[in-house]
Amino acid sequence: MMDAQDDLVNLYRSLFLIRRVEERIAEIYHTDKIKSPVHLSIGQESVSVGVCAAMRPDDIAFGTYRGHALYLAKGGDLNAMISELYGKAAGCARGKAGSMHLVDMAVGMMPTSAIVATTIPQAVGYAMALKMRGSNQMVAVFFGDGSTEEGVFSESLNFAALKKLPILFVCENNLYAIYSSMKARWPADNLCDRVASYGIPAARIADGDLDAIRTAASAAVTAIRRGNGPQFLECMTYRWHDHVGPGEDLHIGYRTAEELAAWKAKDQVALTGARLAPDVRARVEQAVEDAIDAAFAFAEQDLFPDVAELHDHVFHQ
Amino acid sequence: MSSISENREITYAEALHEATVQEMERDSGVFVFGLGVDDPKGMYGSTRDLHTMFSPDRNFDTPLSEDAMTGVAIGAAMAGMRPIHVHQRMDFLLLCMNQLVNCAAKASYVTAGAVAMPIVVRGIIGRSWGQGAQHSQAVHSMFMHVPGLKVVAPTTPHDAKGCMIAAIRDNNPVIFMEHRMLYQLRGFVPTEAYEVPFGKARVLRKGRDVTIVGISHPILDCLRAANSLDAVGISAEVIDPVSLAPLDIDTIADSVSKTGSLLVVDTSWTNCGASAEIVAQIAERFAGDRAVRLRRLGYAPTSCPTTKPLENAFYPDAASIAQAAFGLLHKGEEWRPLATEAKEITEFRGPF
Numbered sequence: 001m002m003d004a005q006d007d008l009v010n011l012y013r014s015l016f017l018i019r020r021v022e023e024r025i026a027e028i029y030h031t032d033k034i035k036s037p038v039h040l041s042i043g044q045e046s047v048s049v050g051v052c053a054a055m056r057p058d059d060i061a062f063g064t065y066r067g068h069a070l071y072l073a074k075g076g077d078l079n080a081m082i083s084e085l086y087g088k089a090a091g092c093a094r095g096k097a098g099s100m101h102l103v104d105m106a107v108g109m110m111p112t113s114a115i116v117a118t119t120i121p122q123a124v125g126y127a128m129a130l131k132m133r134g135s136n137q138m139v140a141v142f143f144g145d146g147s148t149e150e151g152v153f154s155e156s157l158n159f160a161a162l163k164k165l166p167i168l169f170v171c172e173n174n175l176y177a178i179y180s181s182m183k184a185r186w187p188a189d190n191l192c193d194r195v196a197s198y199g200i201p202a203a204r205i206a207d208g209d210l211d212a213i214r215t216a217a218s219a220a221v222t223a224i225r226r227g228n229g230p231q232f233l234e235c236m237t238y239r240w241h242d243h244v245g246p247g248e249d250l251h252i253g254y255r256t257a258e259e260l261a262a263w264k265a266k267d268q269v270a271l272t273g274a275r276l277a278p279d280v281r282a283r284v285e286q287a288v289e290d291a292i293d294a295a296f297a298f299a300e301q302d303l304f305p306d307v308a309e310l311h312d313h314v315f316h317q
Numbered sequence: 318m319s320s321i322s323e324n325r326e327i328t329y330a331e332a333l334h335e336a337t338v339q340e341m342e343r344d345s346g347v348f349v350f351g352l353g354v355d356d357p358k359g360m361y362g363s364t365r366d367l368h369t370m371f372s373p374d375r376n377f378d379t380p381l382s383e384d385a386m387t388g389v390a391i392g393a394a395m396a397g398m399r400p401i402h403v404h405q406r407m408d409f410l411l412l413c414m415n416q417l418v419n420c421a422a423k424a425s426y427v428t429a430g431a432v433a434m435p436i437v438v439r440g441i442i443g444r445s446w447g448q449g450a451q452h453s454q455a456v457h458s459m460f461m462h463v464p465g466l467k468v469v470a471p472t473t474p475h476d477a478k479g480c481m482i483a484a485i486r487d488n489n490p491v492i493f494m495e496h497r498m499l500y501q502l503r504g505f506v507p508t509e510a511y512e513v514p515f516g517k518a519r520v521l522r523k524g525r526d527v528t529i530v531g532i533s534h535p536i537l538d539c540l541r542a543a544n545s546l547d548a549v550g551i552s553a554e555v556i557d558p559v560s561l562a563p564l565d566i567d568t569i570a571d572s573v574s575k576t577g578s579l580l581v582v583d584t585s586w587t588n589c590g591a592s593a594e595i596v597a598q599i600a601e602r603f604a605g606d607r608a609v610r611l612r613r614l615g616y617a618p619t620s621c622p623t624t625k626p627l628e629n630a631f632y633p634d635a636a637s638i639a640q641a642a643f644g645l646l647h648k649g650e651e652w653r654p655l656a657t658e659a660k661e662i663t664e665f666r667g668p669f
């Protein structure tokens with residue numbers, strides 16, 4: 001068993017890594033070295049980190065185009081991620097897929113998708129296969145509030161509940177789908193009630209609190225491993241940057257500065273860091289900064305794929 | 318045909334906006350809906366502020382529910398409305414296939430005309446930079462395949478306005494294909510409302526030696542290619558089909574009977590695509606009477622990669638179009654045209 005201090009260090013390392021990687025992406029975006037869209041998770045880190053901390057390394061994660069946080073929290077390779085964003089040959093998809101399809105099969109990070117809600121049923125299928133094989137691994141699938149409006153979300157819940165599958169559904173509710181607020185899309189703020197009507201235990205964590213997310217996820221994972229079927233978490237959270245790209249977006253006028261400030265005051269990266277002894281915190285941060293420097297240097301010197309690679313991998317060999 | 322009643326240039330996006338406004342004024346049954354249509358960016362300006370100019374129930378945002386919303390459009394059309402359903406990427410139309418293909422396309426036929434289906438479905442092709450495998454596709458040929466659907470792909474501001482008005486007034490489902498790289502294009506557009514009839518191609522440039530047909534955004538590169546072909550004494554005729562279903566094959570055939578050579582450039586894959594259809598119809602038309610030289614160009618037969626060097630190789634451009642046309646007339650001979658810059662592509666900067 002890990003002691004509480006080590007545990008906190010690990011959580012903070014993961015939070016801080018995600019935050020700083022994305023800040024670096026935002027900083028260099030104007031250089032046009034990353035020539036593809038990026039959907040930053042800055043502000044939402046505690047969801048991926050809290051849930052992944054409750055999972056085993058051999059468990060499986062599915063997510064979305066807003067996937068940097070999940071990829072890193074699940075242990076995805078940092079160099080392969082940054083090279084991928086640069087469109088370079090050592091990227092996790094040899095530069096062919098960019099930020100929206102990150103994948104690292106070695107750590108159970110399944111390919112993300114840029115079409116909203118498409119990975120939800122895929123995660124259900126993976127969970128079904130685990131059950132068919134008698135495995136005690138489980139699947140967690142992460143998706144936004146907007147995803148829950150697609151028919152495939154309800155269809156997937158129904159099937160997962162019917163088959164009692166080992167899957168944790170994690171809705172990262174950041175209140176918006178692009179610039180469209182939840183109020184413009186949902187008749188009532190009652191997602192958990194709707195999910196519970198399928199017989200799936202559903203809980204909301206209201207403030208993005210890391211410990212609360214981790215505790216709820218741990219309980220859910222335990223129940224799932226007992227064979228009790230799917231569980232659902234609605235994690236309220238908040239995206240600080242624009243829907244896509246490195247910028248701020250208050251000037252667009254779809255949300256208020258007060259709302260953003262209220263969530264920034266609950267910043268889980270800062271709050272978690274403050275729980276560490278200053279010297280411990282400094283050591284963690286330095287190691288993370290070094291790893292990030294190394295990853296960006298790696299991507300800079302990496303080569304673009306040869307043009308002949310355009311035709312590779314259309315079919316699996 | 319319309320006249321230029323007032324000498325003014327507007328953009329493609331403004332032309333779409335103007336067409337929509339004029340039809341919303343004319344007919345209270347016309348409304349616009351789709352993800353983000355009423356946000357401040359207003360679909361690249363094409364739907365901007367329609368909800369304040371008219372009312373919030375005539376330009377409204379929806380949940381992320383493309384399949385259901387397509388059914389909603391169909392039901393509203395059955396009740397006599399004229400919905401315009403907007404999709405920020407044409408890729409999302411793949412979620413609407415069941416309602417469009419199984420239902421909208423067949424509504425008139427299976428009711429022996431008792432039911433009209435006046436819906437317009439706008440799909441925007443997302444090529445810019447790094448849009449990748451799922452945000453850059455053009456799936457027009459899948460719709461061209463299906464009787465009962467009309468498919469249009471205007472490329473000039475003039476035709477964007479006229480086709481939009483014709484699409485709204487049409488009693489059948491119209492897939493309205495737009496290319497993001499066309500929105501800032503400027504051109505003369507009459508102020509009054511007018512229709513550009515479907516099934517009439519436009520000869521954009523006269524020529525003697527080779528016919529080049531360009532579908533959607535590639536038409537710009539076809540015109541650039543025609544200029545570089547001039548330099549080697551090849552006179553290219555460039556044709557914009559404007560509408561793909563119905564397709565004006567006569568105009569293309571007339572041109573080919575003069576040039577004897579046809580190159581079709583699509584903004585999608587060639588396999589079973591719009592270019593295959595056009596070439597097949599021309600081959601059938603001339604079979605036994607005259608040998609014609611035929612060639613197609615389109616996306617590489619791969620998913621769209623994000624990394625720039627591969628993305629550049631994925632798309633045809635003015636140089637590869639000119640080379641293909643040259644190759645039709647001079648088999649086996651080498652010629653490397655000077656690269657002509659496509660400003661709308663090279664000057665684009667992200668993030669989206």
Ligand SMILES: Cc1ncc(C[n+]2csc(CCOP(=O)(O)OP(=O)(O)O)c2C)c(N)n1
Nearest residue numbers: 066114115116144145146147176177178409
């Ligand atoms: C099926 C589909 N429809 C529309 C889009 C365009 N789109 C991309 S992200 C997005 C918002 C999704 O919101 P949400 O699920 O809440 O996730 P968030 O971006 O907030 O993380 C939309 C509408 C898409 N990618 N796929």
Ligand SMILES: [Mg+2]
Nearest residue numbers: 144145176177
């Ligand atoms: Mg959201």
